[in-house]
Amino acid sequence: MTTATNIVVEREGRVQRLRAASVPYLLLLPAVIALAAVSLYPTLDGIRASLHRFRYGLDMGFTGGDNFTAVYNDPVFWQAIGTTALFVAFVVSIETLLGLLLALLVARELRFAGLIRVALILPMTIAPVVVGVIWRLLYASDIGVVDPLFQALGLGAPHVLAHPLSAFLGLVTVDVWEWTPLLFLIILAGLQSMPQDPLEAARVDGASALQTFFHHTLPLLRPVLLVAVVLRTIDAVGTFDQIFVLTKGGPGVSTQLISIYAYNTAFLFNQYGRAMAMLIGVLVVLILLMVAAVRLMRRSSQVIE
Amino acid sequence: MTLRERIGMTFVYLALGVAILLALFPFWWMVDTSLKRPVDIFSGVALWPQQLTLDSYYRLANDYHFGSFLLNSVIIVSSAVAVSLGLGTLAAYALARFRMRFGVRQMALYLVLLVRMLPGIMLCIPLYIVLAKWGLLNTRLGLILIYAGLNTSFVVWMMQSFIEEIPRDIEEAAMVDGDSRLSALWRIVIPLAAPGLVATAIFSVITTYNDFIIALTLTSTPDAQTIPVGVSTLIGKIEIQWGPMAAAGVVGALPIVIFALVVQRNFVRGLTLGAVK
Numbered sequence: 001m002t003t004a005t006n007i008v009v010e011r012e013g014r015v016q017r018l019r020a021a022s023v024p025y026l027l028l029l030p031a032v033i034a035l036a037a038v039s040l041y042p043t044l045d046g047i048r049a050s051l052h053r054f055r056y057g058l059d060m061g062f063t064g065g066d067n068f069t070a071v072y073n074d075p076v077f078w079q080a081i082g083t084t085a086l087f088v089a090f091v092v093s094i095e096t097l098l099g100l101l102l103a104l105l106v107a108r109e110l111r112f113a114g115l116i117r118v119a120l121i122l123p124m125t126i127a128p129v130v131v132g133v134i135w136r137l138l139y140a141s142d143i144g145v146v147d148p149l150f151q152a153l154g155l156g157a158p159h160v161l162a163h164p165l166s167a168f169l170g171l172v173t174v175d176v177w178e179w180t181p182l183l184f185l186i187i188l189a190g191l192q193s194m195p196q197d198p199l200e201a202a203r204v205d206g207a208s209a210l211q212t213f214f215h216h217t218l219p220l221l222r223p224v225l226l227v228a229v230v231l232r233t234i235d236a237v238g239t240f241d242q243i244f245v246l247t248k249g250g251p252g253v254s255t256q257l258i259s260i261y262a263y264n265t266a267f268l269f270n271q272y273g274r275a276m277a278m279l280i281g282v283l284v285v286l287i288l289l290m291v292a293a294v295r296l297m298r299r300s301s302q303v304i305e
Numbered sequence: 306m307t308l309r310e311r312i313g314m315t316f317v318y319l320a321l322g323v324a325i326l327l328a329l330f331p332f333w334w335m336v337d338t339s340l341k342r343p344v345d346i347f348s349g350v351a352l353w354p355q356q357l358t359l360d361s362y363y364r365l366a367n368d369y370h371f372g373s374f375l376l377n378s379v380i381i382v383s384s385a386v387a388v389s390l391g392l393g394t395l396a397a398y399a400l401a402r403f404r405m406r407f408g409v410r411q412m413a414l415y416l417v418l419l420v421r422m423l424p425g426i427m428l429c430i431p432l433y434i435v436l437a438k439w440g441l442l443n444t445r446l447g448l449i450l451i452y453a454g455l456n457t458s459f460v461v462w463m464m465q466s467f468i469e470e471i472p473r474d475i476e477e478a479a480m481v482d483g484d485s486r487l488s489a490l491w492r493i494v495i496p497l498a499a500p501g502l503v504a505t506a507i508f509s510v511i512t513t514y515n516d517f518i519i520a521l522t523l524t525s526t527p528d529a530q531t532i533p534v535g536v537s538t539l540i541g542k543i544e545i546q547w548g549p550m551a552a553a554g555v556v557g558a559l560p561i562v563i564f565a566l567v568v569q570r571n572f573v574r575g576l577t578l579g580a581v582k
Contacts, residue, residue: 023486024403031396031457032413034389038454039420042431049431102324105317118565119325122332125565126558127515129533133554134331136540137338143547145334148350177331238424241517245537259426259518266430267522279427290422294415 043283050276067277077278079253080261087168087257088236091175096229098176099183104213106184107191117188121181128178132245135174139246164254167247171255174242179235183228190224191217223296230293234286258282332558339551346547361548362556369549370527371556374535378514381445381531385452386509390502392453393460398490400461401468413461420458425518428455433522443524448531451523452513459512460505467501468494511561532557 053063071077102120110116123131138145139160147157160170194217202212240259243249249256249264258278266275338346339361340354348355365371400410432451433442441447475497476489484492495502517533524530530538536553539546 024399024405025409027395027399028405028409028413031392031461032416034392034454034457035416035420035461038428038432038451039416039423039458041435042428043419043423045431045434046427049434102321105321105324108317110317110321116321116325120321120328122562122565123328125511125561127517127533127536127561129515129517129536130554130557133536133540133550133557134335136545137335137547137551137554138331140545140547143338143346145350177327181328234422235424238426240424240426241533244517244521245540259424262426262430263518263522266433272430272434275430279430283423283427286422286424287419290418293422294418 046276047280049272050274050280052273054270054272054274063273067273070274071277071281076253076256076261077258080256080258083168083253083255084237084257084259087172087175087239088233090172091179091236092229092233094172094176095180095183095232096225098180099187099228100225102180102184103187103191106188121185123178124181128241129245131174131178132242135170135177135242136246139170161247162251164251167251167255171243171246174246175236175239178242179232183232186228186231187221187224190221194220227293227296230289230296234289234293237282237286332562335551335554335558338547339555341548343548361552364546365549365552365556369535369539369553371535371553373527374530374532375556377445377527377529378531381448381452381529382510382513384445384449385456385513386506388449388453389456389460389509390506393457393505394464394495394498394502395490396457397461397464397468398494401465402473417458417461420455421462425516429519429522432519436523443526443529445529447523448520448529451519452516455519456509456513459509463505463508464498464501467498467505470501471497507564511564514560 049059050067051062051064053060053066106113106116106120137143139147141147141157141159141162146160151157158166160166198216198220199212202216207215238259239257240263243255243257243260244263247255249260253261262275262278265271265278333352337352337354340357340359341351342354342356342358342360345351345355396413399405400413404410428451436442436447439447441450471494476484476493479489479493480486514531515533516531517537520531520534521537524534527535536550536557539550539553
């Protein structure tokens with residue numbers, strides 16, 4: 001009698017323990033399904049599509065590596081990759097420098113510190129499409145500000161979006177305006193959580209401001225800077241909205257980043273397979289960057305906390 | 306303060322003044338253009354409307370379907386954010402409070418980051434093919450499902466760090482008193498995490514509201530198009546209607562700018578996306 005009860009109790013206990021142990025997985029499951037549905041699934045389906053041929057948007061069946069060969073032999077693709085690399089290199093380096101500069105200016109006792117910060121980060125908060133609209137209004141040759149400004153300075157009106165080089169630089173400017181605030185914010189957070197003692201000690205020892213910066217602040221800031229640069233690089237590779245609104249990749253193909261070229265290939269020419277073949281190469285690079293970002297993030301959060 | 310320090314501070318404020326001017330002037334130019342009469346828009350650089358008019362806004366509402374864009378945005382953003390807050394908070398609680406086996410935790414976090422980092426253009430081609438199969442192209446439901454999934458990654462990331470800050474003792478006490486896990490989560494953890502939840506909700510609204518490429522590729526008529534897509538349709542034409550376009554930009558930016566001013570502090574945390582805690 002007693003043994004039977006014991007067995008029943010024990011079994012109930014085990015069931016209960018099993019139920020308790022499964023709780024976290026059950027809580028996690030819906031979110032994991034949702035996340036996989038919008039990330040893993042499209043990625044895998046994209047890989048599948050890259051191996052198929054599409055005509056007028058219809059799947060015409062398996063074609064092996066044809067899309068990849070076509071992309072590999074397509075000079076416009078390589079041009080888009082080059083433009084993207086150049087664009088990313090420009091914007092990330094300029095934004096990092098300006099962001100660092102702004103963060104150093106703000107990381108002190110200031111009057112109206114909160115308002116200053118909000119004013120500086122406003123550009124990154126609004127929709128990239130609206131950013132495009134804003135700069136369309138500034139660059140416009142008939143109603144804008146930029147051309148009259150150059151003329152007032154005695155220079156010719158540049159008609160920014162009408163020439164290949166100036167259009168490219170014009171888009172770099174837009175991106176710098178929009179995303180320097182993000183670098184600023186991350187670097188500022190890094191500066192504010194930095195241990196003050198070594199800096200004080202250096203100052204007491206008579207180090208100049210520049211010496212303190214290069215010997216103490218910058219090395220301490222390195223992990224944060226790396227994280228910020230990697231995050232921004234990943235986002236910059238996918239830049240689309242502002243360019244779509246401002247130049248659609250023109251004039252010619254001078255501002256055609258890979259995202260714009262892939263968009264046109266897929267949605268103007270309905271060649272989904274070929275567009276995905278393009279993007280898969282980019283994805284591999286992005287995943288490598290992501291793994292690097294995770295590693296760095298873990299390390300930098302250890303440094304800060 | 307020594308003279309040298311005072312000169313230094315003057316320089317700091319001056320430099321910040323220039324930076325703020327560069328950050329804010331483009332906004333003003335848009336507002337300025339949206340309030341001018343068409344004639345005045347073309348009459349050279351005027352930093353203040355010669356004659357104030359809301360004409361551009363009326364035309365936006367009457368001629369360009371802006372009412373339906375706005376309605377779509379409101380419905381899509383609020384539903385998607387509500388769903389993702391539910392899914393994401395449960396998952397964040399599991400990640401913050403339990404040890405998990407088989408590297409489940411690591412895999413979940415990598416999935417979260419993968420979603421955060423995949424560029425929109427990569428997602429929208431496969432998603433287009435899927436939605437076409439299910440007949441969900443150009444529907445609000447299609448966008449709601451996709452945004453809910455995407456935003457879940459953001460909610461998990463943010464809420465995990467907010468929940469970790471809440472001491473375990475309180476909910477353990479509640480569980481000793483007879484609460485189940487879920488009722489402890491609902492009665493104790495959620496109210497304590499409320500500020501974090503609000504901040505997360507606000508950012509979710511902003512990122513979802515701001516998205517362009519997914520809505521652009523998956524919708525085609527004002528039945529389901531959102532505000533950013535609506536704004537872009539004003540540009541595609543041969544002749545650009547500068548006034549309504551500027552007004553559309555203002556309408557598109559306004560909710561976000563107001564949010565930014567209202568929730569200054571929490572804003573920063575969401576924008577850096579927990580990269581630096």
